[in-house]
Structure formats: C-alpha cells, structure tokens
Amino acid sequence: MMFLKTAEEIELMRKGADILTQVHKEVVTHVKPGITTAELDKIAETVIRDHNAIPSFKGYNGYPATLCTSVNEQVIHGIPSHYYLKDGDILSIDCGVYYQKHHTDAANTVPIGNISKELLNLLSQTKEALYLAIEKATTQHTIEDLGHTIEQHIKKHNYHVIKEYGGHGIGKHLHEEPHIPNYPTTQHQEKIKNGMVLAIEPIVSLGQPDIYEGSDGWTVQTKDLSPTAHYEHTIAIINNQPEILTKHL
Ligand code: MF3
Numbered sequence: 001m002m003f004l005k006t007a008e009e010i011e012l013m014r015k016g017a018d019i020l021t022q023v024h025k026e027v028v029t030h031v032k033p034g035i036t037t038a039e040l041d042k043i044a045e046t047v048i049r050d051h052n053a054i055p056s057f058k059g060y061n062g063y064p065a066t067l068c069t070s071v072n073e074q075v076i077h078g079i080p081s082h083y084y085l086k087d088g089d090i091l092s093i094d095c096g097v098y099y100q101k102h103h104t105d106a107a108n109t110v111p112i113g114n115i116s117k118e119l120l121n122l123l124s125q126t127k128e129a130l131y132l133a134i135e136k137a138t139t140q141h142t143i144e145d146l147g148h149t150i151e152q153h154i155k156k157h158n159y160h161v162i163k164e165y166g167g168h169g170i171g172k173h174l175h176e177e178p179h180i181p182n183y184p185t186t187q188h189q190e191k192i193k194n195g196m197v198l199a200i201e202p203i204v205s206l207g208q209p210d211i212y213e214g215s216d217g218w219t220v221q222t223k224d225l226s227p228t229a230h231y232e233h234t235i236a237i238i239n240n241q242p243e244i245l246t247k248h249l
C-alpha cells in the first residue's frame with residue numbers, strides 16, 4: 001500500500017528524523033580504526049532510547065541490531081560484530097528510528113582513517129547520485145526518473161548500481177510502496193505526489209554488481225569482493241518540492 005502523509009504526520013517524521021540525524025552524528029564521531037561495529041551499534045541504540053524512540057531495524061524480520069554496518073565488499077545488512085575497523089576500510093552505517101508511530105531511515109558511508117582516491121571517488125559520486133535524485137523528487141517527475149538519474153550518474157563513472165535493492169516509501173511501516181529502483185524501469189512511471197515520504201538510497205559497486213547473501217542470512221556481499229557505497233535520506237514531498245528530513249550528510 002502507498003500512504004500519503006498529512007502535514008501532522010510529516011511533522012512527527014521531522015522529529016523522528018532529527019533523532020536519526022543525532023544518531024548518525026554521534027556514531028560518526030566514534031568511527032576510527034580499532035573500534036568494533038558492535039560498539040557503534042550500542043552507541044546508536046543508546047541515543048535512540050535516550051530520545052524515547054525505538055530502533056526500527058531491531059526485530060524487523062528478526063534482524064538482531066540497531067544498525068546495519070557493512071564494511072568494504074559488504075553491500076548492505078551487515079550485522080554489527082566484534083570486527084575491528086581498520087585503516088583503509090569503508091563502512092556503511094544504516095539506521096532507522098521509530099518515533100511516535102513513524103519510521104525514518106538514513107544511511108551514510110564513511111572512510112576509516114585514510115582511504116584510497118579510488119574509494120573516495122566511489123563515496124563522493126554515490127552521494128552525488130543521491131542528491132541528484134532528490135532534486136528530481138518533485139511533482140513534475142516520476143519514480144522512474146529517480147532511478148534513471150541515479151543510474152545515469154553512476155554509469156558515467158563506470159560504477160554499477162546494485163539492482164536487487166532500492167529505496168521505498170516510509171511512514172507507519174519501514175517499507176511502504178512505492179519501491180524505488182536505482183535504475184529506470186517502465187514499471188515505475190507513477191507520478192511523485194505531495195504527501196509522499198520516500199527513502200531514496202543508491203547502492204553502488206566499484207566493480208561488478210553481482211551479489212550473494214552471506215551465511216548469517218543477512219549480510220549481502222559482492223561476488224567479486226568489490227567495495228560498495230550506500231547513502232540514504234528520508235525526504236517528504238511538500239508544495240511540489242522535496243524536503244530532506246534527515247540531516248546527517
Ligand atoms: N535500511 C534498510 C532499508 O533501507 C532496512 C534494513 S533491513 C533490517 O530498507 F532488517 F535491517 F531492518
């Protein structure tokens with residue numbers, strides 16, 4: 001089902017998004033070589049609960065943690081663990097907050113210590129693809145236009161979008177319609193409407209886009225071990241224009 005949100009609902013989601021922004025800002029200050037992803041998860045959960053909110057992911061289809069922490073060739077849904085982050089890694093941090101009966105969702109990919117120029121470019125161009133798509137999130141455009149914008153930008157840099165996962169509507173449920181593929185498809189020619197709240201999330205591989213799900217039942221990884229980047233904002237369409245609710249990037 002697709003649900004258009006009222007001004008009151010969007011106001012609640014702004015507040016939830018502010019909490020989520022604080023989570024990301026706090027987690028990033030602790031990201032450095034030698035910290036474990038489980039420690040980052042604990043920090044995130046504490047910030048969320050201190051604001052009388054609930055981690056959206058914990059318990060979602062049995063997912064065991066507050067964050068998804070996906071390192072290097074891990075694409076998404078990496079489970080926080082006793083892995084010690086090391087210099088040269090890249091880490092995708094994905095988090096959802098449930099506040100006043102509404103979810104918001106946001107991701108960031110950050111360097112650990114010094115990373116190669118090649119990786120820096122992967123991160124900056126994936127983030128750029130997200131912002132280019134957000135600019136297109138107006139009532140003049142369709143859901144397909146978002147995916148078209150993302151894939152076109154990513155192809156220009158000889159990277160590949162991961163097609164198995166994409167963005168989504170969000171609100172009372174973490175995942176609502178419409179699904180937002182990160183590539184153009186004629187199945188998504190629906191017009192963007194005022195009151196839509198969308199989580200837009202390009203997921204990009206530096207190399208080949210082929211993936212598999214790891215033995216823990218969650219962690220998605222690239223087959224060729226290419227590093228991947230993932231950025232996500234929750235946005236609302238108001239007065240025909242996008243408003244970015246999450247402010248972590
Ligand atoms: N952040 C993911 C998304 O954007 C959802 C994580 S799945 C979960 O759709 F199980 F970890 F919650």
Ligand code: CO
Binds near residue numbers: 199201
């Ligand atoms: Co999402």
